[in-house]
Amino acid sequence: MKKLISNGNFLSFMVILAPVPTFYRVYKKKSTESFHSAPYIVALLSAMVWLYYAILTRDVFLLTINGGACVMETIYLVIYLTYAPKNAMVLTLKIISMLNIACYSCLVFFTFYFSDGKRRVEIAGWISSSLAVFVFIAPLSIIKQVIKTRSVEYMPFTLSLSLTLSAVVWFCYGLLKKDTFVAVPNVMGFMFGVAQMILYFIYKAVSAKNGTSISQVIDLEKVDDQGIQISHIMDLEKDQDSSISQLMDSEKDQAANANISAEIEMKKSKDREDDKEPEI
Numbered sequence: 001m002k003k004l005i006s007n008g009n010f011l012s013f014m015v016i017l018a019p020v021p022t023f024y025r026v027y028k029k030k031s032t033e034s035f036h037s038a039p040y041i042v043a044l045l046s047a048m049v050w051l052y053y054a055i056l057t058r059d060v061f062l063l064t065i066n067g068g069a070c071v072m073e074t075i076y077l078v079i080y081l082t083y084a085p086k087n088a089m090v091l092t093l094k095i096i097s098m099l100n101i102a103c104y105s106c107l108v109f110f111t112f113y114f115s116d117g118k119r120r121v122e123i124a125g126w127i128s129s130s131l132a133v134f135v136f137i138a139p140l141s142i143i144k145q146v147i148k149t150r151s152v153e154y155m156p157f158t159l160s161l162s163l164t165l166s167a168v169v170w171f172c173y174g175l176l177k178k179d180t181f182v183a184v185p186n187v188m189g190f191m192f193g194v195a196q197m198i199l200y201f202i203y204k205a206v207s208a209k210n211g212t213s214i215s216q217v218i219d220l221e222k223v224d225d226q227g228i229q230i231s232h233i234m235d236l237e238k239d240q241d242s243s244i245s246q247l248m249d250s251e252k253d254q255a256a257n258a259n260i261s262a263e264i265e266m267k268k269s270k271d272r273e274d275d276k277e278p279e280i
Helices: 002-017 020-029 038-057 060-083 086-114 117-149 157-176 180-210 214-276
Strands: none
Touching: 002 060, 002 157, 020 060, 038 060, 038 086, 038 117, 060 086, 086 117, 117 180, 157 180
16 A cells, blocks of 8 residues: 555656656747646645645645646746746736635635535535546646647657556546545546557657758748738839839820920910001
8 A cells, every 4th residue: 555655656746757858848938839837726726625635635745746746837837837938827816816826815714614524524625626527637738739630749758658657647546535526537537648659659650750840931921021010011112113103104105295285375476466467
């Protein structure tokens, strides 16, 4: 039992530390690129609720692992907010305020003051189990991007593998302790982890065959956009030149008409003068 718990804690810490290369990359590039904050927001909320559940059940192992998870997920989100574009940063702060602060505070307040004993544990357990499933699902938020770009650059394999192995161990732990709130969500975790790994291997092979990463795709899209903009500017310049040319032709025509009118007036004036001369 103790060996199983030790393995579970080790694998859980591997899951928690899996995003470190991702955020090191964000730090080096000073940009969040196409990474999303949703998985880390959900993971932080899940760790916070599990921490509350661990306090209620006095489970030391859940307490230690989820305490560490809260610290690391907070660090990840701070790094994300530091380098995220303004729109992404504002959206992330709104979600954190709504879920991690408002919803969590309401959960603790209502369960602490309006329920007691076993009922309080059950409520916290059900919410923890639900959020655990969302933590396993959260990395699938980039599945559309993976399929669209045919690249797994932003879906780390280490995270999917760690989630799968951790789900197996924690399922066994929940089974042995007869804690359905711990065991049940890890069945879903195992299924989603396997699905992510299958997707990874499929598109990893495609990426290797094509030799194109998502960063290259984005660069190509930027080049295409620049090309379209340059072409548009050239078209505008051509239209402007054409308008100037038409204006000059119009001015030439007006000048020619003015000259002709002047010549006609001069001829008429001369004819009138000739008519006025006295006959000899």
